[in-house]
Amino acid sequence: MSLLVVGSVAFDAVKTPYGQVDRILGGAATYFSLAASFFTQVRIVAVVGEDFSGKEEQVFHDRHIDISGIVREKGKSFFWAGKYGENVNEAETLDTQLGVFAAFNPQIPDHYKDTEYLFLANIDPVLQVNVRSQMPKARFVGGDTMNFWINGHRQNVDAMLRNVDALLINDTEAKLLARDASLPRAAQKILKMGPQALVIKHGEYGATVFFQDGAFGIGRHPFRAPTLPIEVVTDPTGAGDSFAGGFMGYIAAQGKLTRDVFKRAMFYGGVMGSFAVEAFGTERLQKLKREEIDERYKIFRELTHIE
Amino acid sequence: MSLLVVGSVAFDAVKTPYGQVDRILGGAATYFSLAASFFTQVRIVAVVGEDFSGKEEQVFHDRHIDISGIVREKGKSFFWAGKYGENVNEAETLDTQLGVFAAFNPQIPDHYKDTEYLFLANIDPVLQVNVRSQMPKARFVGGDTMNFWINGHRQNVDAMLRNVDALLINDTEAKLLARDASLPRAAQKILKMGPQALVIKHGEYGATVFFQDGAFGIGRHPFRAPTLPIEVVTDPTGAGDSFAGGFMGYIAAQGKLTRDVFKRAMFYGGVMGSFAVEAFGTERLQKLKREEIDERYKIFRELTHIE
Numbered sequence: 001m002s003l004l005v006v007g008s009v010a011f012d013a014v015k016t017p018y019g020q021v022d023r024i025l026g027g028a029a030t031y032f033s034l035a036a037s038f039f040t041q042v043r044i045v046a047v048v049g050e051d052f053s054g055k056e057e058q059v060f061h062d063r064h065i066d067i068s069g070i071v072r073e074k075g076k077s078f079f080w081a082g083k084y085g086e087n088v089n090e091a092e093t094l095d096t097q098l099g100v101f102a103a104f105n106p107q108i109p110d111h112y113k114d115t116e117y118l119f120l121a122n123i124d125p126v127l128q129v130n131v132r133s134q135m136p137k138a139r140f141v142g143g144d145t146m147n148f149w150i151n152g153h154r155q156n157v158d159a160m161l162r163n164v165d166a167l168l169i170n171d172t173e174a175k176l177l178a179r180d181a182s183l184p185r186a187a188q189k190i191l192k193m194g195p196q197a198l199v200i201k202h203g204e205y206g207a208t209v210f211f212q213d214g215a216f217g218i219g220r221h222p223f224r225a226p227t228l229p230i231e232v233v234t235d236p237t238g239a240g241d242s243f244a245g246g247f248m249g250y251i252a253a254q255g256k257l258t259r260d261v262f263k264r265a266m267f268y269g270g271v272m273g274s275f276a277v278e279a280f281g282t283e284r285l286q287k288l289k290r291e292e293i294d295e296r297y298k299i300f301r302e303l304t305h306i307e
Numbered sequence: 308m309s310l311l312v313v314g315s316v317a318f319d320a321v322k323t324p325y326g327q328v329d330r331i332l333g334g335a336a337t338y339f340s341l342a343a344s345f346f347t348q349v350r351i352v353a354v355v356g357e358d359f360s361g362k363e364e365q366v367f368h369d370r371h372i373d374i375s376g377i378v379r380e381k382g383k384s385f386f387w388a389g390k391y392g393e394n395v396n397e398a399e400t401l402d403t404q405l406g407v408f409a410a411f412n413p414q415i416p417d418h419y420k421d422t423e424y425l426f427l428a429n430i431d432p433v434l435q436v437n438v439r440s441q442m443p444k445a446r447f448v449g450g451d452t453m454n455f456w457i458n459g460h461r462q463n464v465d466a467m468l469r470n471v472d473a474l475l476i477n478d479t480e481a482k483l484l485a486r487d488a489s490l491p492r493a494a495q496k497i498l499k500m501g502p503q504a505l506v507i508k509h510g511e512y513g514a515t516v517f518f519q520d521g522a523f524g525i526g527r528h529p530f531r532a533p534t535l536p537i538e539v540v541t542d543p544t545g546a547g548d549s550f551a552g553g554f555m556g557y558i559a560a561q562g563k564l565t566r567d568v569f570k571r572a573m574f575y576g577g578v579m580g581s582f583a584v585e586a587f588g589t590e591r592l593q594k595l596k597r598e599e600i601d602e603r604y605k606i607f608r609e610l611t612h613i614e
Contacts, residue, residue: 221606306571306612
């Protein structure tokens with residue numbers, strides 16, 4: 001089944017203890033779509049500027065991602081510069097230039113409107129709700145958000161929460177959203193705000209999915225997926241979006257929502273996140289082969305399963 | 308097989324967001340032995356003061372723990388007072404009175420010297436090495452330590468590391484010991500210091516065991532065990548020691564060290580830690596039934612396993 005992602009396609013400058021790069025392809029929708037493309041047909045709605053060239057287009061074409069929904073406007077693409085220190089879970093933002101992204105008002109092309117799986121990457125929650133309303137055929141909708149929206153646009157975030165089936169956020173965002181320092185308690189509070197499933201990403205400790213009672217008819221027991229203990233995290237940028245891409249991509253490819261599908265999706269999310277951080281930007285995802293994903297999935301199983 | 312633990316038997320005063328208690332039974336060897344007693348025959352070597360009464364003895368007797376190695380000295384037992392805030396992973400120490408523990412110099416009784424499984428709870432590393440040398444028949448030795456020894460008694464800690472088969476510490480201790488902010492890298496450095504297995508406890512995120520290449524003939528792939536997402540952590544005191552008790556107790560009961568035994572031991576460690584925090588002090592462990600352990604083990608599997 002096709003999967004549509006709406007979010008940022010951008011350029012990043014990143015500095016980590018392992019080096020630095022200038023103006024490489026980035027953005028949540030980019031990482032998401034590359035990761036998801038190993039599982040299913042992916043479509044993107046985004047806006048870019050005149051600096052988005054054939055070179056960048058080729059990255060998507062190589063992974064058979066449909067970018068006919070990427071609109072090109074006069075001006076520059078969204079640009080983010082940040083650096084990571086010893087703590088790979090937190091980036092320090094050095095520069096943000098919204099460019100054409102400031103006026104982003106996503107319109108879903110007609111030929112995308114039959115898409116049954118939808119991911120609302122981290123953008124203004126008003127736009128997320130607007131996109132959802134343009135997609136009446138969507139069967140399963142995932143969404144992301146961040147502290148900026150939770151702190152300053154809470155009512156809009158609340159509306160978004162009622163419009164997604166699964167919310168994918170990290171520990172800090174979950175505690176902020178629920179105003180509760182206990183993660184398990186925060187999870188239960190967030191499930192009451194709308195989403196049937198809540199995926200909390202714990203960085204190097206993996207991720208947990210919590211369910212509403214009776215969600216998707218599969219029961220409410222949570223499920224935890226690991227990450228790989230990685231000694232060299234070259235560039236953490238995009239790990240969370242790559243997780244979301246693996247998670248949503250695997251679900252879209254199955255076409256049904258069983259408990260087992262959710263569990264495997266959590267594992268594939270972790271697998272894709274673990275690849276993303278091995279090189280700067282999207283380099284590792286660009287070079288990745290499907291066999292490598294299967295191999296790492298086995299390592300994730302070995303890391304957690306008692307036979 | 309029998310399991311011997313050498314460490315503190317103490318009194319604690321604890322304050323958490325869920326209440327407070329004064330002078331209840333505590334100490335690393337207490338939590339450890341109660342948790343391990345559900346799996347195997349446990350023996351303790353410790354020192355207590357005149358305040359250690361028949362009431363406290365009964366707690367051990369009820370779990371068939373051999374306390375003939377607990378020496379009673381004139382003076383008071385070790386006393387610790389602490390409080391926990393929103394972060395259940397870190398205690399603030401309010402008071403420490405070493406009492407008779409200050410002169411603790413553990414002598415292993417002759418009738419304990421055939422014990423094949425040994426746990427050196429967190430005490431002066433000089434004493435840990437001394438105990439190890441009194442136990443030539445020990446087949447598998449686990450050990451714990453803490454920041455105080457790592458920071459101020461490094462050479463003694465290094466000697467201890469060469470005398471244990473498995474080291475069980477938490478994230479902060481591992482990073483401090485290896486002087487490396489990356490946990491996976493810290494793990495590899497610590498394995499080079501001596502222990503064949505390193506168990507790093509991640510608090511609410513579970514625990515990971517790392518192995519030296521060829522350790523116990525079972526290969527070097529790490530293994531991760533979860534903890535339960537617990538909404539109300541009544542009292543985190545003793546969670547790590549209860550983990551160690553479940554881990555070592557299960558291993559001692561098997562009498563062999565396979566990869567599968569290690570994996571299950573990690574799960575039983577997590578299970579015992581998850582019970583310990585449900586009530587103040589050792590209350591939950593005292594009331595626990597073996598069937599509850601089996602039930603929770605199943606929940607841990609469900610939380611992590613794809614069938």
